[in-house]
Amino acid sequence: MRKKQLLIWGLFCIVLLVLPFHISASETDKTIIIYSYEEEESLREIRILDSVIGQFTQDFLVIADTEVKKEDLLDVSHLIYVGADKVQIPENVLEAITGFNGKFFAVGHNIEQLKGHFTWINVDDEVLSGYVEIPNNDYTITLSEERIIYQLAEGTYSTIANTYNDTNSSEKFPLIAYHENEYYFTGQSLFSPFGEVLAEGLYHFYSNKEASHIRYLRLEDVHPLMDAKVLREQAEYLKEKNIPYMVAVIPVYTDGDRTIHFSDSKELTETLRYMQKNGASILLHGYRHQYRSSETGEGFEFWDVENNRPIYQAADEPAKLLEDFPSKEAYEQFVKEGEAFEEAYIEDAVLKGVQELVAHRIYPLAFEAPHYTMSQNGYQILSQYFTTYVGRLQLTDLFWESSYSPLYKSTPAFLHGMTVYPETIGFIEADVEDSLQQMQANIEVLQLFNQVYIAGFYHPYLGLEGLKEVVESLESIPNASWLDLKAEDNKVEINDIRIESKDGEIEVSKPFFASTYERKVFFDENLIYFGLAGIILIILISSIVVKIRKRTKVNR
Structure with a gap:
């Protein structure tokens, strides 16, 4: 009986301890x-x-x-x-x-x-x-x-x-x-x-939340025409400072009839791999960063800015507008077909972008839309392949200028499961003298909030000295930690390619050749070895043939 009473009393105490936790x-x-x-x-x-x-x-x-x-x-x-x-x-x-x-x-x-x-x-x-x-x-x-x-x-x-x-x-x-x-x-x-x-x-x-100040730095618009030496210098500086950072990469540079891939710039791909190994987390920043005839880095890839609407048609087609249709119903049918076109267009860009970076052993962990522009339908499509989005958010399909950036990382319902890591302090503009001062003013204001990402970006072509000024401004924030995106849970999954990061490590699962582009890169990069192997094989076969012939003559 005593044992039974002790058991009941013990269970009662456990309930008392557990119940407040559940409440x-x-x-x-x-x-x-x-x-x-x-x-x-x-x-x-x-x-x-x-x-x-x-x-x-x-x-x-x-x-x-x-x-x-x-x-x-x-x-x-x-x-x-x-x-x-x-x-x-x-x-x-x-x-x-x-x-x-x-x-x-x-x-x-x-x-x-x-x-x-x-x-x-x-x-x-x-x-x-x-x-x-x-x-x-x-x-x-x-x-x-x-x-x-x-x-x-x-x-x-x-x-x-x-x-x-x-x-x-x-x-x-x-x-x-x-x-x-x-x-x-x-x-x-x-x-x-x-x-x-x-x-x-x-x-x-939500009174159970703790105060948190987190800073991050992003190097923006790194495309195949980027000066590898300029980028390497900045990568070595950030490595020496032991600062984790992001690099927004555009796989293809295009301007008119000129198209350049990373396969055309071996030194640059080596630099990106060096960065990835030494503190950088790679972002896919579109595929071409342009839609119609604009230069890469200047254009809008996932928004028809000329007509202020989502991508409903191929870039070389004349734009169809509401006034071109005999009725509202006919235009709505066009929009419906346009949304299907947009889905295929985004999927193609994302697939090619991931495939080309992976072919060079560069592994994107998140996505950033060029100029932060993307339709609500676009976010839903993107969420099928990425769990992480970086930057500001477009709020409506009525006009692209309407964007917003929360103060802290967030998982809004309209991102369909993606987590956004916001950009909050802006960037250095080459032709604006006080843009650094504006960034610093934004930093001062943001420090006043309890939960905040103090985050900005920098264009590497502006040189090392400007980057140092931005880093010094971010380092001046007391009691703030640096965001290492690789330490967060990120997943990219498209076709047979799967990229995951956690606790600072990146895991990649893919076929040996995930694309025809990768097959071409492999053979191009190893052509000299295949050539040497071929020469050695020919020499070996020739020597064997000579020996066989000599033996044949002796036997005769």
Whole structure:
């Protein structure tokens, strides 16, 4: 009996120890983001939030209010509502929200409709915002243009960020206010820097996250016409500094009738392999980095910039526009066929790009779209082959200029499983005198945020001295670590080629010849050895024949 009592008591103690862990874990297990919108353009706001939320959790659902079912909120610990436009929220959504008792974050319009929640909020009016301050950071961000926010009446809430419109005025308005488990972002747009400030609110909302400052450097637009000596000099400098970095590689250079592959530049491929061995992680930066007649590095490969739309046709075909079709239905059929063309076009570019780099024993771990432009359909296609994306994100198919970069690595739903490593501080522009100073100013601002990638890129053709200035600027960041992409989990898989990285090591699985290009490279690189082997074989056979003939004569 005593043994039985001890056993029961022991089991009870175990339950007491385990139960709090499960309760704590469930608090951040699942998030649902419900959004209301009217205009397609407003979907940009949703994708900004999507890219921001992906840095805090990967267990989340993004869903329009018209698609919500009551069971969608079961087992949800965090609810985020985004009013991208002023609309009437469906009654069934309001009923489901009313019964929600987890953490709740509301953004933008329609806060007054969320009955049963946010009773501590009274909206007085709309006001203009010109400056944002985050009290904990003791820093003010000047907006490039005024933004409209909702003005809250005084109440029992606390604030994470405030805003005001006149530096001479003492009147401040909450940008992020919270009371107990409810948070409200009063802004009506999430474009920079509001999205970054929202991330600070979410850092508070997901209170189990640790502060982290990570820096990375990327060498950009390395193509077969790159000066190998210039690149090697920079690679040796970065090796000496023991700095991990990325290299965005374009396998083919083209300009008019001229086309150059890495097979035409042995010294450059040797340099890239040296870099890969000594701190560099390779990115596939498109295949040609151009679409129509533009030079490699200047053109847009995965976006028809002349017509501001996805790649729907071959580059040498006259562009078909809406006005060229007899009806809207006929144009929609063209777009449908165009999306199928885009899929084949992207697959071909990615396949050739990976095959050609692999043929030279250069192994890409991630993808970066030229000029950061790619359609939403393009991201879905790309996600079939890459788990990792680097750079900024295009938010809509309406216009390519609408891009966004989250502050931290993230896994947005619209990347279909890919993780984005953002670029946040810009780059050195050859014809802009103060571009380094602008990068340094961006670094100063970004250090104020809790979770942030302080990341930029550099064009190697600008020389070693400029690179040193960028590196020194990044090294000046206190308590920041360097990102080594090879140490992250990355996977590239297309046809019979599989490339994986983890803990700093790269594993490659492929056939001996993964492409006709690789077969040609192999025989070209080993032609001299085949020639020598042939000569030796001929000499050997000749000597054997001579000996046989001599023996024959002796026997006679």
